Amino acid sequence: MALHRILVADDEESMRWVLSKALRKKGYTVELAADGNQALRMVREQSYDLAIVDIKMPGMTGLEFLDKARELRPDLLVVVMTAEASMKNAVEAMKRGAYDYITKPFDLEVVDAIIEKVGRARDVSNQVSLLKQELKDRYQVEKNIIGNSPAMQEVYKTIGKVAASDVTVLIQGESGTGKELIARAIHFNSTRLGKPFVAINCAAIPRDLLESELFGSERGAFTGSTERKTGKFEQANHGTIFLDEIGDMPLDLQAKILRVLQEQEITRIGGSQNIAVDVRVVAATNQELLEKVRNREFREDLFYRLNVVPLHLVPLRERREDIPALVEYFLERACAEMEVPAKQCSGEALELLCSHSWPGNVRELENTIKRAVILSGDPLLTPQDFNGLSERQATIHAAPQEQSLEALVEAKLRTAFFGIEKLEKGDIYDRVLEQVERPLIRYTLEKTRGNQVRTADILGINRNTLRKKITELGIQIKKD
Incomplete structure (x- = not known):
């Protein structure tokens, strides 16, 4: 009741x-x-x-x-x-x-x-209000999760596979990668939609208060406790609880979380009654939990209870092809929030943003865009509006293992066509193909020291075709 x-x-x-x-x-x-x-x-x-x-x-x-x-x-x-x-x-x-x-x-x-x-x-009124709010939140969450990179596609597939069940999910990823957004997406796509989604940051609450926040307390349980307090697990009954930064949870509380997962019941501080709770647990951490298990800083049994379905969020630097879409989204949102005319990034500015390593991930990118919108009075943002980035380490020449050639080309294409609402009929295919062919043939000729027979063999094309391409593309052959 x-x-x-x-x-x-x-x-x-x-x-x-x-x-x-x-x-x-x-x-x-x-x-x-x-x-x-x-x-x-x-x-x-x-x-x-x-x-x-x-x-x-x-x-x-x-x-x-x-x-x-x-x-x-x-x-x-x-x-x-x-x-x-x-x-x-x-x-x-x-x-x-x-x-x-x-x-x-x-x-x-x-x-x-x-x-x-x-x-x-x-109960009915609360459920209706909650359902309305969750439907609104669901729309916002789905709108806020941006990215079509292979890494994000895998995340979407995992959400679809686990959402309908009640399995425990452990989301791992660096700070700023959007772990809570993914947790909400799991909840909003599950059968628990319309029931509570309760989030608690285990690192943000002092140790002596965290237990009462999680499990609640009875009146008189400790000094100043003048009434019964309902904990997060009870508040999340029939819904989902999101335990963020669970790697920072003290060991003694880890044992109590393990009991909740095993027994599906809690006991308030100062109470003796076991209270049944039907809660789906989604946990998250920016730490390497297996390393903490080896160092005896995290319970091994709890780790395996939480790690039923592991979900890894890759850092932004490993999905750079998503940056243009994120920039466009954050620009639109920042301008709307601050009630300023719409702004766009120049190609050079977008290239700078795509080249940055983003140690703070999506959160850092969002704040960088907000700062530029606030400080710039021009509708077109240039590299000068992101001076802070140019002073840091840029990684435009990413290591091969970080990005595939396909990903680099796609990111470059997104940069080239950024802000263009509608592509007109024209010769884009031939132009793009020409720009890829020219450096490919030139590079291969360099490696073979101008040997056209060897170059054609490496490229897998006819020698006459190669000679025709060299002429059409205006490639100068350098011979040793």
């Missing part, structure tokens, strides 16, 4: 006592107010799932409270109590947005039934 915190407002102390005792016995956190003004102050300062209020109270009536409380908290559900079972009261309460109406005196079973109905209604 989705209800946790209930506010009871009634000027009769006996009624407050009876309701609080009964509701706390059911496990709810209950807070009490003796009049409408006090109840409204409490609603202003804290959030509640449900308010049960008497119509007649000194200072502010229950109906006045209803109006003002719903202005402050539109999602607050209010049940009105009254000793006067008149049609006028019932109609007025419902017109003002009360969820239900109880006539005093009443049996506690009536309250139980209403709270159960309220809980179901809130």
Whole structure:
């Protein structure tokens, strides 16, 4: 049930006592107010799932409270109590947005039934809201994942294979490669769409707080713990939890994560009850976990539990052919966010961006584009707008093992045609082929020291064809 915190407002102390005792016995956190003004102050300062209020109270009536409380908290559900079972009261309460109406005196079973109905209604409402948000997020995630390189195609295929199952996925990749985006894509393409996606960065939360963040805590579990806290695993029930930077998790907590994966249950700090959770786990790390296992910094049994389906995100420097598309996307988004006229990169600027090693990966590229959009007043960005990059190590002459010839040619073509919406009919094929043929024949002739018979043999073409190409392409033969 989705209800946790209930506010009871009634000027009769006996009624407050009876309701609080009964509701706390059911496990709810209950807070009490003796009049409408006090109840409204409490609603202003804290959030509640449900308010049960008497119509007649000194200072502010229950109906006045209803109006003002719903202005402050539109999602607050209010049940009105009254000793006067008149049609006028019932109609007025419902017109003002009360969820239900109880006539005093009443049996506690009536309250139980209403709270159960309220809980179901809130569950449905939460699920509808969550589904709407997740559909929106799914669109954003799919829009944000850019790249058609072979490496990204493999990632897409893996997402498609694992999304429908509940297998645990371990995403590994350098910082800035988009691990959380991929985790969300797995969730949004799974049968758990419409259920929670809960992310937690294990490196960003202090050690002494991480356990309570993950598993929750009972009231009084430690100093300052005045109410029950729901942990991330409970929040993700029936959905997906994303454990980012799991390589930084302390060893003792790793053992508890292993138990969750094995038993599908958690125990809140300070509690003794085992709570069943149905959660799909996706973990991520920028570290080499096997190395940490060898150094006894990460549990071997947990590693194999997490590494059911490994998914590796390659760094941006190993998929440079995706850079032009990423640049175009980030330019469009940055200009829209900052409400400035559209900007484009010149061919020289794009070539510089494609040549950079990008140690911070896609995140660094995005921030670089944002910075250039902010600082440049021109619609066309040039290499001068990326001075910081030109001062760093450029890798335009990438090692052969980093990029294939095909990838280099494709990246160059993307640079040449960047910003062209529609390619017109013309001689592109012949022009591109000519530019590839000329250096190929020239290079082979150099290697054979101008020996045309040997060159034709290496290229696999007829000698007469070679001679014709040499003439057409204007190639000068250098002989030793």
